[in-house]
Amino acid sequence: MRSGSAERGGYRDPVPAVPVRDDLRALEGYHSPQVEVRVRLNTNESPTAPPAAWRDALAAELSRVEWHRYPDRSATELRRSIADVHGVDPGQVFAANGSNEVLQTLLLTYAGPGRRVATFEPTYQLHGHIARLTGAAVVEGERHPDFTLDLTEVDRVLGEAAPSVTFLCSPNNPTGREEPRANVEAVLARAPGLVVVDEAYGQFASWSALELVDEDRPLVVTRTFSKTWSMAAARLGYLVGPSWLVAELDKVVLPYHLDAAKQIAGRLAVRYAGDMERRVRQIVDQRERISAGLAALDTEVFPSGANFVLFRPRHRRGREVWQGLLDRSILVRDCSGWPRLADCLRVTVGTPDENGEFLTAMQEILG
Numbered sequence: 001m002r003s004g005s006a007e008r009g010g011y012r013d014p015v016p017a018v019p020v021r022d023d024l025r026a027l028e029g030y031h032s033p034q035v036e037v038r039v040r041l042n043t044n045e046s047p048t049a050p051p052a053a054w055r056d057a058l059a060a061e062l063s064r065v066e067w068h069r070y071p072d073r074s075a076t077e078l079r080r081s082i083a084d085v086h087g088v089d090p091g092q093v094f095a096a097n098g099s100n101e102v103l104q105t106l107l108l109t110y111a112g113p114g115r116r117v118a119t120f121e122p123t124y125q126l127h128g129h130i131a132r133l134t135g136a137a138v139v140e141g142e143r144h145p146d147f148t149l150d151l152t153e154v155d156r157v158l159g160e161a162a163p164s165v166t167f168l169c170s171p172n173n174p175t176g177r178e179e180p181r182a183n184v185e186a187v188l189a190r191a192p193g194l195v196v197v198d199e200a201y202g203q204f205a206s207w208s209a210l211e212l213v214d215e216d217r218p219l220v221v222t223r224t225f226s227k228t229w230s231m232a233a234a235r236l237g238y239l240v241g242p243s244w245l246v247a248e249l250d251k252v253v254l255p256y257h258l259d260a261a262k263q264i265a266g267r268l269a270v271r272y273a274g275d276m277e278r279r280v281r282q283i284v285d286q287r288e289r290i291s292a293g294l295a296a297l298d299t300e301v302f303p304s305g306a307n308f309v310l311f312r313p314r315h316r317r318g319r320e321v322w323q324g325l326l327d328r329s330i331l332v333r334d335c336s337g338w339p340r341l342a343d344c345l346r347v348t349v350g351t352p353d354e355n356g357e358f359l360t361a362m363q364e365i366l367g
């Protein structure tokens with residue numbers, strides 16, 4: 001019998017007993033390194049917990065769940081609650097385990113072998129990563145050096161590659177840039193297939209592509225409960241799009257993928273939309289404080305419509321500044337080694353105290 005591992009000095013090294021798919025061999029996983037720190041400003045989460053009333057209501061409803069039964073397969077009430085928030089039909093809503101699973105289901109349905117997916121870099125790495133996992137080819141378009149969309153490049157990429165799926169991300173992660181409505185309309189006019197606007201940070205921005213969603217338009221907008229709703233632990237995301245597209249996704253996604261607890265958590269959350277909007281306003285104020293504070297130091301600050309700010313120290317290496325922050329137990333995202341983002345760091349907006357600590361540390365490091 002073949003063993004899946006080999007003995008070596010007390011260790012059992014994994015031996016690949018079964019080769020993975022050829023197209024996956026060179027692929028690296030998605031990493032978001034974590035370090036134990038006092039001030040954690042690296043993963044764009046909400047700095048504060050959801051309302052205590054939501055937790056109490058959730059606990060009460062959880063005690064009534066029939067755990068021996070499968071949950072509502074089509075998450076009817078959850079979809080209705082989300083649809084009400086956006087004033088759309090429940091049939092235009094598809095929910096999944098985080099917006100990452102929404103993206104995965106979209107790509108399993110509309111990408112796959114022999115198809116192409118377009119991204120405009122730098123952008124959220126998982127768009128390209130998940131597309132590759134489905135076996136699709138990823139065509140990466142470039143942005144202007146200030147990370148705004150280059151419509152000449154959009155024309156070139158969409159014309160040459162004829163992608164089945166074209167991604168935009170507004171506000172874009174990791175740059176923070178909002179995509180103006182005119183750009184989304186320009187991409188929609190040119191794209192031969194589906195256009196996905198990832199709005200994981202949509203509530204922080206000044207407009208939303210949700211207003212463009214229509215039964216006759218191949219456009220979907222993805223959203224998440226992980227950021228503004230303070231529910232990253234719940235793993236819940238969704239999209240709003242044409243009902244004919246949602247019907248296709250329902251065929252592809254695994255049955256009962258949304259567990260009962262998550263369905264309740266999401267359904268109850270929307271009752272606290274007022275709390276969410278207050279949190280968003282506070283985060284936007286704090287974002288402006290961080291941007292102004294960094295601009296007063298020796299850094300290039302990119303305009304942000306999100307809950308984070310991308311910046312580049314002008315006369316110091318990004319990695320050195322990241323280490324200086326870490327030495328003070330403050331963790332930000334080190335993008336300095338990523339393609340097109342030389343020396344850039346990304347800081348998530350934290351609580352007012354955390355942001356103060358961050359700015360003080362930056363003054364010490366750059367001063």
Ligand code: PMP
Nearest residue numbers: 098099100124173200224226237
């Ligand atoms: N899209 C973007 C642009 C993101 O930054 C993230 C989270 N980092 C996601 C989607 C995924 O969010 P979640 O799966 O938590 O909903």
